Amino acid sequence: MVEEESKAEEMEVDGGGEGKVSYEDRLLYVTPIAKPMASKKLTKKIYKLIKKAKKQKGFLRAGLKDVSTRIRKGDRGIVILAGDAQPIDCMCHLPCVCEELNIPYCYTPSRQDLGFAMGTLRKVMMMQVLPNADYQDLYDKVAEEIAALPVPQ
DSSP states (O other): OHHHHHHHHHSOSSOOSTTOOOHHHHHTTOOTTOOSBOOHHHHHHHHHHHHHHTTSTTSEEESHHHHHHHHHHTOOOEEEEETTOSOGGGTTTHHHHHHHTTOOEEEESOHHHHHHHHTOSSOOSEEEEOOOGGGHHHHHHHHHHHHHSOOOO
16 A cells, blocks of 8 residues: 555656656547636646645545535535546536535546545546645635636536
8 A cells, every 4th residue: 555655656647758648638538528627737736736635634535425425514625526537427416516515626637647646546536625724825726726717508
């Protein structure tokens, strides 16, 4: 387990080098409902926020079941969904729930990159980041940028 986490830490989240998939290439595999999609710059900020949130116990929730349960119980934080999640049916209701409850949400291109940002080699379909004083500035910037994204019609 510790070895798996150290491998994930060493891996670069964003593409760029030889053998790595770029942001633009990952966009080719996103589902049709993956809107609003985070820009490349915002995606990097989101991954940075996830890395900071994982250090605080209980402020990062991962997975469909955990995130939907926490939203139902009243936790309010940024929801990040993977754009390439399959099947679409299992998570297509969550953006509507987030809009009803005024929870900021957006899509990123890759499940695998969400998992790497969290420090694991597993793919993650969605995450919820709750606010904390240790990373409040970055959290506010990301929430503001997500709120500025165009809402799908």
